[in-house]
Amino acid sequence: QNLFLEAIDILKNNFGPNYPTTLKVKINLANSYKLKGNYQEARNILISNLEIVKKKNGVNDITTAKYQSYLADLYFEMDLYKKAEDLYLISLDTLKGLLKPESRDLLATKNRLALLYSEQGRYKEAEEIYKEALLSYKNYIKNNEILFSSVLNNLYVVLLKQGKLQEAKSQLLRSKKIAENSFGKKNREYITILSNLGYLNQRQLKYEEAQLYYQKALKISKNYLAENKLLISNILNNIGTNLTTQNLFLEAEPYLIEAYNINKNILGKEHTNTSLISLNLAFIYSLIGEEN
Numbered sequence: 001q002n003l004f005l006e007a008i009d010i011l012k013n014n015f016g017p018n019y020p021t022t023l024k025v026k027i028n029l030a031n032s033y034k035l036k037g038n039y040q041e042a043r044n045i046l047i048s049n050l051e052i053v054k055k056k057n058g059v060n061d062i063t064t065a066k067y068q069s070y071l072a073d074l075y076f077e078m079d080l081y082k083k084a085e086d087l088y089l090i091s092l093d094t095l096k097g098l099l100k101p102e103s104r105d106l107l108a109t110k111n112r113l114a115l116l117y118s119e120q121g122r123y124k125e126a127e128e129i130y131k132e133a134l135l136s137y138k139n140y141i142k143n144n145e146i147l148f149s150s151v152l153n154n155l156y157v158v159l160l161k162q163g164k165l166q167e168a169k170s171q172l173l174r175s176k177k178i179a180e181n182s183f184g185k186k187n188r189e190y191i192t193i194l195s196n197l198g199y200l201n202q203r204q205l206k207y208e209e210a211q212l213y214y215q216k217a218l219k220i221s222k223n224y225l226a227e228n229k230l231l232i233s234n235i236l237n238n239i240g241t242n243l244t245t246q247n248l249f250l251e252a253e254p255y256l257i258e259a260y261n262i263n264k265n266i267l268g269k270e271h272t273n274t275s276l277i278s279l280n281l282a283f284i285y286s287l288i289g290e291e292n
Contacts, residue, residue, distance in 0.1 A: 004029040018056060023049050027070060039078050046071040062105070065094040069109050076116055088113040101136035104147065111151050114158070123158045130155035145182030146189060149175045153193060160200065169200055186224040188231065191217045195235055198242070207246050214239045230273075233262040237277050249284045256281045 004025055011022040026045050033042040050067045057064050072087035088109060095106045110133040117126035133151055152175035159168035172193060179190045198213035218235045225231060236259035243252035256277060263274040 001029060001032050004032060018052050023052065023067075030070075030074070034074060034077065039074065042074055043071075043078075046074055060094060060097070062095065062098055065091040065098075065109075066105065068094075069112065073112060076112070076119075081116060081120055084116055085113070088116065107133050107136075107147060107151065111147070111154065114151075115154060118154070118158050118161070123162050126158045127155065127162070130158065145178055149178045149182070149189060149193070152178070153189075153196065156196060156200075160203070165200065165204055169197075172197055172200060185220060188225065188228065191221055191225065191231065191235075194220070195238060198238060202238075202242050202245065207242055210242050211239065214242060229262045229266055233259045233266075233273075233277075236262070237280065240277075241280060244280065244284060249288050253281070253284055256284065 007025050008022060008029065011019055011025060015022060026049055030042040030045040030049075033039070033045070046067070050064070050071055053061070053064050053067050068087045068091040072084045072091065075081075075084035075087065092106070092109050092113065095103065095109060099106050110129050114126040114129040114133075117123070117129070130151055134148075134155070152171050156168045156172040156175065159165075159171065176190075176193045176197065179185070179193055184190065194213050194217035198210045198217065201207075201210035201213060214235060218232065218239065221228065221232045221235060236255045240252040240256035240259060243249075243255070260274065260277045260281060263271065263277055267274055269275075269278075
């Protein structure tokens with residue numbers, strides 16, 4: 001944060017407070033505050049930036065629309081859903097009038113609005129936005145593969161929550177193919193797709209297939225993303241619960257213990273995720289007659 005503040009001071013002194021690069025660095029500072037949970041400071045910066053670009057460029061402007069989306073993202077994270085929705089809709093309305101349907105900025109804003117609806121349980125509305133976005137974007141995947149795959153993966157989640165398992169699987173397999181062909185297998189996006197395929201198969205009672213996907217995700221994570229302990233912990237917990245569902249308690253135990261220890265060391269014993277894994281372990285021990 002100190003480096004961002006120093007950079008902002010230098011830019012202000014040399015180019016003025018309204019200089020585009022000054023505003024961009026302020027966004028980075030706002031993101032830094034947001035990551036630390038200092039939402040009020042982040043909000044003040046983003047509102048200030050938005051007022052500057054609105055005054056300079058007007059409301060019917062791509063940059064203004066982008067800055068509205070940045071503020072909407074913050075409100076989303078703050079659980080201020082109505083404020084976030086209003087800003088996303090205003091931004092979308094502007095971008096639709098100024099950009100082609102396949103524009104990356106337009107797709108990204110649609111993706112965020114659909115995520116907001118999904119978070120609120122408005123799955124049908126989210127599904128419609130995702131499908132509209134994919135339809136207008138399907139011929140423009142090149143150079144935007146990660147975003148396109150992200151939209152597909154998010155659509156899978158919405159379909160899954162509505163119980164549309166077969167359609168969800170179709171979208172997820174499509175996302176997997178794009179990921180493999182476009183940005184490889186050694187990244188978080190691909191691992192998330194594998195984990196989701198594992199969970200989907202688990203929901204369909206296809207436990208062996210689920211286990212194969214989970215194990216593949218775990219292997220890639222440990223080999224190439226070993227520093228991302230919480231991602232690994234999540235996969236370990238998924239493997240443990242999949243084995244528990246099959247009454248393979250002794251096989252499930254070491255996975256759950258490893259997941260629990262990771263979460264406890266990073267997040268603490270009282271964290272919700274740690275507690276959930278602890279409950280999974282307690283369930284196993286209650287059935288096999290052990291105390292822990």
